[in-house]
Amino acid sequence: MPTTSHDQDTDPQLEGRTVSFHQNSQERSTDGIKRRGKEIEEELEYIDQQISELEEEEIRQEYDAQDVEKELGRLNKLQEDSPKLGDLDDLVEKAEEKLDALETILGKIARKLVKLEERRNGLDGEFERLKNA
Numbered sequence: 001m002p003t004t005s006h007d008q009d010t011d012p013q014l015e016g017r018t019v020s021f022h023q024n025s026q027e028r029s030t031d032g033i034k035r036r037g038k039e040i041e042e043e044l045e046y047i048d049q050q051i052s053e054l055e056e057e058e059i060r061q062e063y064d065a066q067d068v069e070k071e072l073g074r075l076n077k078l079q080e081d082s083p084k085l086g087d088l089d090d091l092v093e094k095a096e097e098k099l100d101a102l103e104t105i106l107g108k109i110a111r112k113l114v115k116l117e118e119r120r121n122g123l124d125g126e127f128e129r130l131k132n133a
Helices: 005-010 012-081 089-132
Strands: none
Touching: 012 089
16 A cells, blocks of 8 residues: 555654754754854954954054154254254155154054954854854
């Protein structure tokens, strides 16, 4: 006697296969979540490292900018106090150019830090959702 689809649905052998399929599906889903969680953790570590390096570079650039500002102030004072020394405009101009370049670098670093922080926050949120899944 041929089995009908209704008979197949209640067949104990099929039920076991269905349960097994669901368990395997859940295991694959859990493995996928764990794998993605690990990927996120690794990316977060990388982002933290990049943020630390950029913050260190930002500090170095700020010190360089302070040094240039001090030198610029010294040159301006020297030029005011000693007109006999001649024209220091070239030195002042070079110092101002260097200061502008340092400020540009600091701006780029700040933008990179913002992007990394935004990415980090997004990954933190995704990681929390995965943990709660």
